[in-house]
Amino acid sequence: MLNxxxxxxxxxxxxxAAFNGTLPEVTxxxxxxxxxxxxxxxxxxxxxxxxxGLMTIAKESGLVSLAARRVRPFLVWLMPGLKGQDEALDAxxxxxxxxxxxxxxxxxxxxxxxxxKLEKIEEERRRDQAQMLPTEQRNLRRTWHGKAMPEGVxxxxxxxxxxxxxxxxxxxxxxxxxxxxxxxxxxxxAVVGPGIVATAVSTGVAVVFCKxxxxxxxxxxK
Amino acid sequence: xxxxxxxxxxxxxxxxxxVIGYGLLRxxxxxxxxxxGAKEGVHTALEILPTLIGLMTAVSVLRASGFLEAFSExxxxxxxxxxxxxQLVPLCVVRLFSNSAAVGLLTxxxxxxxxxxxxxxxxxxxxxxxxxxxxxxxxxxxHVGIRKSRFVLPGAMLSVLxxxxxxxWLGRMV
Numbered sequence: 001m002l003n004x005x006x007x008x009x010x011x012x013x014x015x016x017a018a019f020n021g022t023l024p025e026v027t028x029x030x031x032x033x034x035x036x037x038x039x040x041x042x043x044x045x046x047x048x049x050x051x052x053g054l055m056t057i058a059k060e061s062g063l064v065s066l067a068a069r070r071v072r073p074f075l076v077w078l079m080p081g082l083k084g085q086d087e088a089l090d091a092x093x094x095x096x097x098x099x100x101x102x103x104x105x106x107x108x109x110x111x112x113x114x115x116x117k118l119e120k121i122e123e124e125r126r127r128d129q130a131q132m133l134p135t136e137q138r139n140l141r142r143t144w145h146g147k148a149m150p151e152g153v154x155x156x157x158x159x160x161x162x163x164x165x166x167x168x169x170x171x172x173x174x175x176x177x178x179x180x181x182x183x184x185x186x187x188x189x190a191v192v193g194p195g196i197v198a199t200a201v202s203t204g205v206a207v208v209f210c211k212x213x214x215x216x217x218x219x220x221x222k
Numbered sequence: 223x224x225x226x227x228x229x230x231x232x233x234x235x236x237x238x239x240x241v242i243g244y245g246l247l248r249x250x251x252x253x254x255x256x257x258x259g260a261k262e263g264v265h266t267a268l269e270i271l272p273t274l275i276g277l278m279t280a281v282s283v284l285r286a287s288g289f290l291e292a293f294s295e296x297x298x299x300x301x302x303x304x305x306x307x308x309q310l311v312p313l314c315v316v317r318l319f320s321n322s323a324a325v326g327l328l329t330x331x332x333x334x335x336x337x338x339x340x341x342x343x344x345x346x347x348x349x350x351x352x353x354x355x356x357x358x359x360x361x362x363x364x365h366v367g368i369r370k371s372r373f374v375l376p377g378a379m380l381s382v383l384x385x386x387x388x389x390x391w392l393g394r395m396v
Contacts, residue, residue: 001356005319009280017287025286033282033326037275040329041268049263054241056259057252061245105266112365119366153370154363162362163377166353168385172233173350179329180346185337192233193226194392195350202351202385209377 040182047178055103064101068093078164078210079157081121081143088117092161099169114161122148122155160210167206168199273322281326290330305390309341313348314386318355325349344393351385 017026058064071093076082082089091114098107125148129137140147149155154162173195181188245252284290290312298308306314309331317324328345335341355378363371 001360002320005316005323006276006280009277009284009323013280013283013285013287013289016289016292017283020288022286022288025288026283029282029286030279033279034275036282036329037278037326038271040278040325041271041274045264045267048267049260052263052266053256053258053260054238056262057245057250057255058241060255061241061248061250061252063241063244105262108361111362115362115366119368152368154368154372154374158363158366158368159372159374159377162359162371162374163381165362166355166358166374166378167381168351168353170350172237173346175325176328176346176349179325179332180337180342183329183332183337185342187230187338189234190227190230190338191343191346191350193229194347194395196229197226198347198351198385198388198392201388202381205384206377206381209373209380213373213377 040179043182044175044178047174047181051102051172051174052105055101058101059103059106064094064097064103064106067097067100071096078207079160079214081157085117085121088114088121088157091117095165096169099165100171102170102172102174111165115158118155118158118161121157125149125155126151156214160214163206163210164203167203169203170199171196270322273320274325277320277323278326278329281323281330285330306386307341307344307390309335310345310348313345314352317348317352318382319357321354321357324354338396340393340396343396344389347389347392348386351389352382355379355382 013029014023014026017023055064068090072089075089075092075096082092091110095107095110095114098104098110129140129148132140137147146156172192176191176195177188180191242252245255294308294311297311301308301311313324313327313331316327328349331345332342337343337346359371359374359378363369363374
């Protein structure tokens with residue numbers, strides 16, 4: 001995917017420049033782009049490192065797991081099928097707490113583990129369902145998760161978790177603040193408050209959408 | 223808006239105070255942990271340098287060729303109706319695929335319009351409230367061998383669009 005995006009941008013730029021007569025500018029853009037990337041990366045490294053250090057304290061003193069415990073009731077409300085599935089709930093809540101605090105390196109492993117646990121749950125559902133009588137299988141429609149998904153198909157919990165994850169949960173956009181400061185903003189942190197509102201909107205829409213999709217499935221319409 | 227700038231000004235100092243205070247209360251060696259975490263942070267920050275060089279150069283070429291400008295101008299005819307500034311369209315699209323490429327476009331917007339202009343500000347907010355949709359989706363789903371993603375894509379798209387709409391609305395208020 002990135003292969004096409006990257007190559008496409010370069011080829012498109014050069015071909016367009018050839019017709020537009022801007023090839024000298026492209027040479028300059030090439031050099032400047034590379035230089036700017038190094039400058040940006042170095043100047044951002046300071047802020048990112050500070051934040052990462054601070055959040056490591058939060059993680060090791062137990063603040064992250066405290067936050068993770070707080071989001072658990074919300075997760076059970078959002079995905080009632082996970083009630084009592086401690087392993088999956090733990091992984092999901094750690095992923096979310098880490099995302100909220102901007103700890104990308106801690107969020108991804110927990111997120112991948114959460115996906116594994118969710119897949120295991122679906123496997124168990126498939127196995128249980130295979131042993132059921134046809135009448136019992138019909139009753140499954142009334143449960144929250146409905147019939148078990150065939151292999152290779154995402155279940156409701158996976159969909160909900162992923163949508164929530166992609167809706168972005170970050171509380172403080174450290175990188176954006178650092179970029180703004182590098183490009184001369186008078187108040188780089190001014191995006192924090194409005195950023196929280198914008199994130200709340202995107203996450204709120206994600207929650208409502210997931211709730212609606214899950215309800216539709218549970219009532220057996222589709 | 224006053225409340226929001228209040229939050230912006232206080233969030234980082236208060237969170238720092240809270241984290242360090244909590245760490246001390248739990249009798250942790252905060253400084254030692256901080257240094258270890260910061261080391262890891264330097265590593266992760268510098269690790270993306272190669273991708274950043276590659277994609278920022280590509281964006282820079284695209285910009286220098288005049289394509290980005292011409293493209294935005296053409297798009298402006300359509301996006302004007304829904305209130306989305308045409309200059310932000312490339313950012314919104316690329317953001318779904320690659321973080322580094324989005325950073326390239328973001329800094330390009332910063333350099334051209336200024337970080338505190340409506341465009342620079344809205345672009346900052348869009349970066350805050352969206353994720354690399356396709357990258358995250360493929361990473362997580364491929365990890366457990368899922369091929370049918372059902373309602374992930376429409377749901378995630380909807381939330382991204384809601385985030386962009388909120389960013390435009392908030393950006394206008396500044």
